[in-house]
Amino acid sequence: MESIEWSxxxxxxxxxxxxxxxxxxxxxxxxxxxxxxxxxxxxSRNYAKEGNPPLHKLVNDIYSLKATSYMNYLTIAAYRGLN
Known part of the structure; x- marks a missing residue:
C-alpha cells in the first residue's frame, strides 16, 4: 500500500x-x-494541553461535533469573557 504525504x-x-x-x-x-x-x-481548544492530535482524531473531532457541544462551548466562552 502506498503512503500519501501531505504538505x-x-x-x-x-x-x-x-x-x-x-x-x-x-x-x-x-x-x-x-x-x-x-x-x-x-x-482546537482541546489541543492546547495535548498538542497536535493524529489526523484521524482531528477529522473525527470535527465531523462528530454536535450542536449542543458547540453551544456549551459558546456559553462557557461567554462566561469567561465576562470576567
Whole structure:
C-alpha cells in the first residue's frame, strides 16, 4: 500500500474545508452565524494541553461535533469573557 504525504498547506486547506462543511451543517440546523473559524476554535481548544492530535482524531473531532457541544462551548466562552 502506498503512503500519501501531505504538505502542511494541503492539510491546512483540507481541515479548513472540513470546518466550513461542519459550519454549513450547523447553519442548516438553524445556527445562522457559525463560521468555519468558530468550529476550529471550538475543536482546537482541546489541543492546547495535548498538542497536535493524529489526523484521524482531528477529522473525527470535527465531523462528530454536535450542536449542543458547540453551544456549551459558546456559553462557557461567554462566561469567561465576562470576567
Amino acid at each position: 502542511d498547506d494541503e492539510l491546512g486547506e483540507d481541515i479548513e474545508a472540513m470546518c466550513r462543511s461542519k459550519a454549513e451543517e450547523f447553519r442548516l440546523l438553524g445556527y445562522e452565524y457559525v463560521t468555519g473559524k468558530d468550529i476550529w476554535d471550538c475543536i
